[in-house]
Amino acid sequence: MKLDLSEIVSEVGKRLTYEFKEPPLEDLGDDIACVGDVCGKITFSNAAAALILRGKAKATVELTCSRCLSPYRETFDIDISEEIPLAEHAPDGAERDFEELPEDEKEPLFADNVFDLTEFLRQAVLVSVPMQTICSPDCKGLCSGCGCNLNETTCKCQKDFSQNPFAELKSLLQDNDGE
Ligand SMILES: [Zn+2]
Ligand SMILES: [Zn+2]
Incomplete structure (x- = not known):
């Protein structure tokens, strides 16, 4: 959605809220x-x-877990807190120079008094996505032996772990024969 903000831009102190x-x-x-x-x-x-922007947005995205490679969903509560510099604020709506926008903004979010809300939200969601995506804090990941998803299944490789010295100690402590 693109919002025409001419009305707000032309009047200092003007405030408008959009629900989207x-x-x-x-x-x-x-x-x-x-x-x-x-x-x-x-x-x-x-x-x-x-121009001061304040607000909230909620977006649900599907990500891929970096440990188990399964898709999972995460909902982000985005706090909107931005300022767009207004080169000048003549009430007669004179020509404005918006080339002062940060260079890293590929798409101008605000041009000719039109605010690109969709692009703004897209950038906000991208910033919210963590560097390392993990489906759950206790995701067990994939087995390094056979590659199976250890959240869903217990593979044969897991049983092999019981042959390490620590497992032996564990069985002594538990005083049972294991299988
Ligand atoms: Zn996972
Ligand atoms: Zn395995």
């Missing part, structure tokens, strides 16, 4: 898929030198 429900975001990358709508609320305030 964006369809699933696209282009998040190979291992990230947005599942479901992205809902939230965003408030724009004109503070003369900058």
